Amino acid sequence: MIRTLDLTKKYGDYFAIKSIELDLDEGDLFGFIGPNGAGKTTTMRIIATLLQPTWGEAYVCDHSIYTNPKEIRRLVGYMPDFFGVYDDMKVIEYLEFFAAAYRIRGPARRKRCDEMLEIVDLDFKRDANANTLSRGQTQRLGLARTLLHDPQVLLLDEPLSGLDPRARIEMRNLMKRLGELGKTIIVSSHILPELADICNKVGIIDRGVISHNAEVAEVMKLVRRQTVLNVAVTTDVDAAAKLLEQHDLVDKIETTNGQLRVMLREGAEDYSELPTILIQAGHKLSKFSEEEVTLEAAFMALTKGITS
Numbered sequence: 001m002i003r004t005l006d007l008t009k010k011y012g013d014y015f016a017i018k019s020i021e022l023d024l025d026e027g028d029l030f031g032f033i034g035p036n037g038a039g040k041t042t043t044m045r046i047i048a049t050l051l052q053p054t055w056g057e058a059y060v061c062d063h064s065i066y067t068n069p070k071e072i073r074r075l076v077g078y079m080p081d082f083f084g085v086y087d088d089m090k091v092i093e094y095l096e097f098f099a100a101a102y103r104i105r106g107p108a109r110r111k112r113c114d115e116m117l118e119i120v121d122l123d124f125k126r127d128a129n130a131n132t133l134s135r136g137q138t139q140r141l142g143l144a145r146t147l148l149h150d151p152q153v154l155l156l157d158e159p160l161s162g163l164d165p166r167a168r169i170e171m172r173n174l175m176k177r178l179g180e181l182g183k184t185i186i187v188s189s190h191i192l193p194e195l196a197d198i199c200n201k202v203g204i205i206d207r208g209v210i211s212h213n214a215e216v217a218e219v220m221k222l223v224r225r226q227t228v229l230n231v232a233v234t235t236d237v238d239a240a241a242k243l244l245e246q247h248d249l250v251d252k253i254e255t256t257n258g259q260l261r262v263m264l265r266e267g268a269e270d271y272s273e274l275p276t277i278l279i280q281a282g283h284k285l286s287k288f289s290e291e292e293v294t295l296e297a298a299f300m301a302l303t304k305g306i307t308s
Contacts, residue, residue, distance in 0.1 A: 007043065030202070040188035041157055078157075104149070229290055233286065244262055
């Protein structure tokens with residue numbers, strides 16, 4: 001669906017992006033993560049055919065940005081971080097204006113606009129002036145506008161930026177629903193935890209260069225060289241710790257708030273016998289789970305070279 005090859009944009013001697021390589025399939029929800037100014041917006045604007053690269057190539061549904069930009073624009077819905085709304089337009093008028101620009105005519109136009117308002121849960125604001133909407137509602141209106149022509153690819157630039165917690169949850173749920181509909185989505189953000197449970201792939205970009213680009217699970221594995229277990233017993237914690245320390249799989253153990261944080265040796269994955277050992281020694285387990293690595297922790301580790 002989306003493929004870029006050596007995609008590069010220079011301004012004088014400054015590289016806004018350098019040798020960007022992406023390969024996304026239908027239904028992928030790709031989290032483009034990096035600080036402000038890292039190159040996320042530049043990459044998305046090039047894919048949307050709004051900006052020419054200095055060199056390199058990008059394809060959307062096998063169409064080149066050089067030879068078939070008009071077809072790409074039919075296939076892509078691009079939502080910038082900030083966009084203006086017309087002060088004298090109602091919400092429904094705003095959508096109908098853009099639907100007309102997409103050449104959606106007659107009764108189909110009003111029907112399509114009504115459907116989009118329902119999808120983004122803004123039908124109750126259809127007759128309100130667009131400039132009276134909250135930041136979260138404005139973002140949802142922007143998403144409705146982006147979806148009007150039923151694009152196969154969505155490029156959402158910082159859609160969670162500036163939203164309150166409730167609005168972020170609502171927008172995140174909307175993106176999940178769109179992914180379930182088979183849309184291929186690139187969503188950029190520096191709010192890392194917001195992307196952790198909606199993206200199946202992630203790219204980490206800084207200073208115009210993608211340092212890591214893989215499925216979320218693979219990125220987590222790069223960070224976690226050791227498996228870490230959280231163990232709690234209702235019996236003697238110190239005795240349980242001493243018992244586990246004797247096992248070949250265990251590297252070291254920390255005790256925090258009455259619970260054990262058990263770090264296994266590098267490469268150890270099968271730890272199924274450890275709970276059995278504890279139970280056979282008379283310990284009662286109230287917790288035994290593998291510690292998860294968050295996307296935020298992965299970003300910090302991969303960009304600073306720190307691993308657990």
